[in-house]
Structures are given as structure tokens and as C-alpha cells.
Amino acid sequence: MAKSSRPVLVAATAGCVLAIAAAGCSRPARPAVPAHTVPPAAAAGVASPAEQEGHAGRPTLSPSANPASTPGPGSSPGQSPAGAACVTSVGNGNCGPYGYRLISNSNGYTTYVGNNMWGCGNGGCGPQTLTAYHPGSWSVTSTQASGNTAVLTYPNVQQVFTKTTNTDPAISAFTSITSDYTETMNPQAGTDAEAAYDLWLSNTSGPKEIMIWVDNVGRGNGGARQIGAATIAGRAFTVYQYGGGEIIFSLDHNERSGTVDILATLKWLQGRGLVSAGAQLGQIDFGFEICSTGGKPEKFAVSRYTLTSTCGPAGGCFG
Numbered sequence: 188m189a190k191s192s193r194p195v196l197v198a199a200t201a202g203c204v205l206a207i208a209a210a211g212c213s214r215p216a217r218p219a220v221p222a223h224t225v226p227p228a229a230a231a232g233v234a235s236p237a238e239q240e241g242h243a244g245r246p247t248l249s250p251s252a253n254p255a256s257t258p259g260p261g262s263s264p265g266q267s268p269a270g271a272a273c274v275t276s277v278g279n280g281n282c283g284p285y286g287y288r289l290i291s292n293s294n295g296y297t298t299y300v301g302n303n304m305w306g307c308g309n310g311g312c313g314p315q316t317l318t319a320y321h322p323g324s325w326s327v328t329s330t331q332a333s334g335n336t337a338v339l340t341y342p343n344v345q346q347v348f349t350k351t352t353n354t355d356p357a358i359s360a361f362t363s364i365t366s367d368y369t370e371t372m373n374p375q376a377g378t379d380a381e382a383a384y385d386l387w388l389s390n391t392s393g394p395k396e397i398m399i400w401v402d403n404v405g406r407g408n409g410g411a412r413q414i415g416a417a418t419i420a421g422r423a424f425t426v427y428q429y430g431g432g433e434i435i436f437s438l439d440h441n442e443r444s445g446t447v448d449i450l451a452t453l454k455w456l457q458g459r460g461l462v463s464a465g466a467q468l469g470q471i472d473f474g475f476e477i478c479s480t481g482g483k484p485e486k487f488a489v490s491r492y493t494l495t496s497t498c499g500p501a502g503g504c505f506g
Contacts, residue, residue, distance in 0.1 A: 273319045278304035278312075282319040289323060290346055291496040292505045297347040300325045303474070306339040313480075315340055322346075326488035327475070333377045333482035342487065343385065343474025346494055350506040355389045355467035358457070360504045362497045364450040368473060369491035370443055372404055377481020379405040384447060384473050391466035396433040399424075399452060402441045406478070411435055417455050420448040434461065444491070 273282035280302040286295035302317040312331060319325035327342040349355050370382045382402040388395050400406075411427035417436060418424070422445075424436040436452055449471065456462040471494060475487045498504035 275302055276316040278307055285321055287322045289493040298322055299345045301345055303342050304340040312339050317342055323492040326486055328484050328486050329477050329480055330484045331480045335479040338476045338478055340477045341474055343472040344492055345472045347470050348468045355469045356504045357467050358453050360499055361450055362499045364496045366447050367493040371488045373486050374404045375481050377479055379478035381406045381476050383476055387470040389467045389469050391463040393462045394432050394434050398435045399447055400437040402443050419451050
């Protein structure tokens with residue numbers, strides 16, 4: 188999902204693509220350069236995200252802020268009572284920030300779960316409710332029109348890598364970035380969605396957005412063109428691109444639970460000149476791009492999520 192504003196897609200009107208001309212969802216035009224967003228100033232001790240199209244805004248940190256507690260699997264977010272869930276049906280609603288020990292650089296300021304109904308405009312979608320306990324335990328129940336083929340929402344867990352100096356760490360500074368996930372989409376007749384990672388880069392002459400699709404129901408190639416094939420950590424991917432912009436690695440078979448080697452994916456792109464050698468990493472998200480649920484409520488859930496990053500001897504990955 189892009190960081191800057193997109194055209195509004197309205198599921199029930201002519202502004203949204205309702206006829207399926209080919210397999211998969213159609214997509215709106217991409218912004219040429221997704222820009223970092225700056226959220227409003229936070230109250231003392233609070234990091235407030237500005238949610239725009241799949242990218243949580245850079246949290247504004249108060250000097251007096253104290254990191255939230257670090258929950259493990261099954262724990263509640265630091266700002267919620269023990270065992271309580273964060274629940275929101277607001278289109279740009281967020282849960283967090285979290286301090287989550289299964290994400291290496293989660294520090295209580297930079298980790299969120301967002302409802303992110305970015306393509307819905309003013310009431311142009313069906314309802315969607317996010318329920319989050321922590322980044323490894325959250326779900327949405329979404330009801331989107333039957334036959335809709337444009338991405339309307341991207342509920343996701345968001346990890347900001349941008350440092351307090353407002354600079355992004357270089358990809359080359361990392362020795363590993365991997366992620367484990369377990370998700371369930373509960374597909375039904377008319378489901379058009381996929382589970383996917385969304386990576387945001389800076390300081391590159393190539394695309395700023397890279398997606399990794401791991402579980403695809405009805406999306407096909409999403410309207411993108413194939414530019415190659417890749418084998419990453421023993422898994423076969425078809426590689427697609429929208430024009431000269433966003434690149435998608437689509438797993439050749441669906442996996443609802445698995446491990447993704449994110450750094451190897453980025454290195455593959457750098458090795459082929461599609462991402463600059465000096466490119467930097469701003470954010471990694473994981474969630475569901477939802478086009479249609481066949482007009483009926485459908486639950487999309489994440490029951491396990493880790494994001495493990497290791498920095499090289501020169502450092503500079505976190506801060």
C-alpha cells in the first residue's frame with residue numbers, strides 16, 4: 188500500500204471496478220514517490236501514528252515517553268488492561284504502539300496494528316472491525332461487496348524501521364531479516380484477497396514498495412505483468428511489477444503458515460539492479476489486501492507473527 192494519498196475507490200459505485208475482466212483485483216494508479224508522512228504531535232508519553240494507505244506515519248515521540256511493556260504471545264498490549272483487546276471499526280483506526288519481544292526492533296513506540304481501510308473514501312465500503320491483542324494475535328471481520336476487484340483495505344501489523352534521527356537504516360547494514368507468520372482467511376464464495384508483506388524503501392532509484400504475497404485467493408496477478416521468477420530460501424515465486432513501480436513476489440503455492448526471508452528478497456532485487464545498492468528500509472508490514480468477501484462477513488486472522496532482524500558489525504540498524 189502506498190504511503191501518500193490514493194484515488195478514492197467506492198465499492199458500490201462506478202468509482203470502483205466491479206466487473207472482473209481477468210483473474211485478480213485491479214489496482215488504482217500508484218503515487219510516483221511514496222512520501223514519509225508526519226503525524227500530528229503526540230501528547231507526552233504517547234506515540235501517535237498517522238495511518239495512510241498501509242504505511243503507519245512516523246510516530247512522533249515525546250522526550251518523556253516510556254516504552255510500553257514487552258508482551259510475548261498471548262499478552263495484551265501495554266496500554267490495555269490485562270487480557271483486554273483493542274477493538275476499532277474506524278477506517279484509519281490503529282491499535283498500539285506495542286513493545287513486542289518477537290519483533291527485534293519493537294520498542295514500545297514503533298509497532299502498530301492498523302484497520303487501514305484506505306480505499307473506502309467516505310463510507311464507500313462495507314464494515315470492517317479490527318480486534319487486536321498484540322502483533323501476533325489479531326483479526327478483522329470485513330464485509331465487502333461481491334464482485335469488487337479493487338483493493339479496498341489492508342489491515343496489517345506495521346513495524347517502523349525509521350530511526351529517531353528520521354533516517355532509515357541501509358539494507359546493507361543487516362545480516363538477516365526473516366519473518367514467521369500463521370494466518371487464516373476463511374475464504375468463501377466470492378473472496379478476493381491475499382495475505383502479504385508490504386516493504387517500504389527509501390534512497391533507491393527503483394520502486395519504493397515491494398510486496399510478498401504468501402496466500403492468494405482470487406487475486407491472480409492483481410493486474411500486474413510478470414517480470415521474472417525467483418527462488419528465495421527454497422521457495423518459488425513469480426515476480427510481477429505494476430508499470431515501473433511496485434514489485435510483487437507471489438508465492439507459487441499458498442502457505443498459510445511459513446517463514447519468509449525478507450533480506451534475501453531485497454538482495455535478489457539489488458542483484459538485478461531493480462533496487463539501488465544503497466537503498467534503505469523504512470517499514471515492514473504484514474496483513475491482508477481485501478477486495479471482496481462475496482458480500483458476507485469474513486474473518487481474517489493472524490495467530491503468529493515474528494520479525495527477526497540482525498545487524499552487521501558496523502551497526503546502524505536500530506535507534
